[in-house]
C-alpha cells in the first residue's frame with residue numbers, strides 16, 4: 001500500500017484541489033499525461049454540508065464535513081467521477097481520492113442544505129444518508145468536558161474526541177467499518193488507484209489497519225490482479241504532540257510535513273541550503289519509501305503561509321519545487337491551487353476559508369487556459385508552470401538513480417547529480433553563481449529546463465549548457481535572473 005501504482009516513467013502526482021471531475025478528465029488527456037504526471041489527488045467526493053454562515057459562503061472546508069458516502073459534491077456526481085477515472089486511467093494517469101473517514105459534520109441547524117440533498121441532524125448525530133446513528137460515534141469514549149479535543153498531547157482524546165466540534169465516528173465498531181469499506185470498495189470498483197486519508201492522526205492506527213487491509217484489490221480493468229490500494233495517511237505532526245507520523249507508516253505512506261516546512265525555512269534564508277545535502281531520514285523524517293512529500297498543501301498554504309512556501313512567493317516556490325523534484329526523497333506531490341485575496345487581521349488571514357472560484361449560483365467555475373498554457377479564471381495551476389512540469393519530467397528521467405557529486409559554496413549555492421542522468425543547480429545566495437561544475441552527463445549541449453525547454457525542432461528556448469568530455473559544464477545563475485535554478489538531463493540533450 002506504499003506503491004502509488006504509477007506507470008514506470010511517471011514519478012509525481014498533482015493535487016488538483018477543488019477541481020471538477022470533467023475538468024480533471026480533460027486535464028489528464030490534454031496536459032498531465034503528455035507532461036508525465038503520474039496521478040491526481042482529487043478533493044473529497046462524498047456528499048457534504050453546504051455552508052452559508054454570514055460572510056462565509058461555501059468555504060473550502062465544507063467538503064471535510066461529510067453527510068453521507070454518496071458521490072455528490074460540487075466537483076460532480078457518481079457518473080462524472082467514474083468517467084474521470086476511466087479517462088485518466090486510459091492515458092496512464094492514476095486517480096487518488098481524498099476521503100474523510102474520521103468524522104461527519106460539525107453542529108449545524110436543522111435543515112442545513114447539503115450537496116446531495118440528504119437530510120441530517122447533527123444534534124442527534126443522525127446521518128440517514130449512510131445511515132449512521134448516535135451509536136456509531138465516539139461520545140462514550142471521549143472524556144473531555146467539551147466532548148471535543150482539548151489537549152493535543154493526549155493521544156487518547158486526539159482519537160476519541162471531536163475535532164473542531166465534528167461528530168467523531170467510532171472506527172472500532174464493525175458497523176462503522178462496514179460502511180466505510182463499502183464506500184472505499186465502491187471507489188475501488190470505479191478504478192481509483194488509492195486514497196488520501198484525511199485527519200488520520202485522529203483515528204487509531206489499529207482501526208485503519210483493519211479497514212485498509214480488508215479492502216478489495218484494485219480493479220483488474222486497470223491493474224494486475226492482487227494489486228493493493230495505495231494509501232496516504234495525512235498526519236499533521238505537532239511539536240508538542242505525542243502522535244507521530246511513524247505510527248502510521250506500517251500501514252501505508254504518510255505525509256511528511258517536516259519536509260515542506262524545512263524547505264520553507266531554508267529558502268526563506270533561516271538555514272543555509274548547503275545543509276539540504278542529507279535532508280530526509282538523517283533529519284528525523286520518515287523512510288523515503290514510506291513518505292509523501294510536498295512544498296505546501298491545501299491547509300498549510302492558508303494557515304502557515306509565513307512558514308511554508310506558496311505560489312505567492314513564486315521564485316522561491318519554483319526553486320524549492322525544483323529541489324524537491326530533483327532530490328531522491330519521498331513520493332512527490334505538486335500542489336495546484338486557486339487564488340484568493342488574503343486579508344490579515346490580528347496576524348491571521350480572515351479570508352482563509354475562501355472556497356474555489358464560483359459563480360452566482362455557487363457552482364465551481366472551470367479553469368480557462370491562456371495561450372501560454374497558464375490558467376485563468378482564478379486558478380493558479382502551479383502544475384502548469386514550465387519550471388515545475390519540466391522538473392516532473394526530470395524526476396521521471398532520473399528515476400532509479402541516487403544522489404551523487406553534491407557541490408555547494410559553503411552557503412546558499414548548491415548543485416548535485418542524479419547518477420549520470422541529471423544535474424540540478426540552485427542559487428539562493430543573493431549573488432551570482434558562476435562555476436564550472438561536474439554535471440555527470442555525457443559530452444554535449446543540453447537545454448536548461450528551468451529557464452526554457454527543448455523544442456521539438458531541437459533547440460533551447462532558454463539557456464543551454466555545454467558539457468565537456470569529462471562531464472564538466474559552465475553553470476551560471478545570475479542573482480538577477482527570473483529563475484534561481486538550472487537543470488539539465490539526458491532528455492534535454494541536443
Ligand SMILES: O=C(NCCCOc1c(-c2ccc(O)c(O)c2)oc2cc(O)cc(O)c2c1=O)[C@@H]1CCCN1C(=O)/C=C/c1ccc(O)c(O)c1
Nearest residue numbers: 061064065100163164166198199201234236237238299303
Ligand atoms: O479554525 C478552523 N479549524 C480549527 C482548527 C482545527 O483544524 C482542523 C484540522 C486540524 C488542524 C491541525 C491539526 O494538527 C490537526 O490534527 C487537525 O483538521 C481538520 C480536518 C478536517 O477534515 C476538517 C476540519 O474542519 C479540520 C479542522 O478544522 C477552520 C474552520 C473550520 C475548518 N478549519 C480548518 O482549519 C480546517 C482545516 C483542515 C481541513 C481539512 C484538512 O485535511 C486539514 O488538514 C485541515
Ligand SMILES: [Ca+2]
Nearest residue numbers: 159160168202
Ligand atoms: Ca476520531
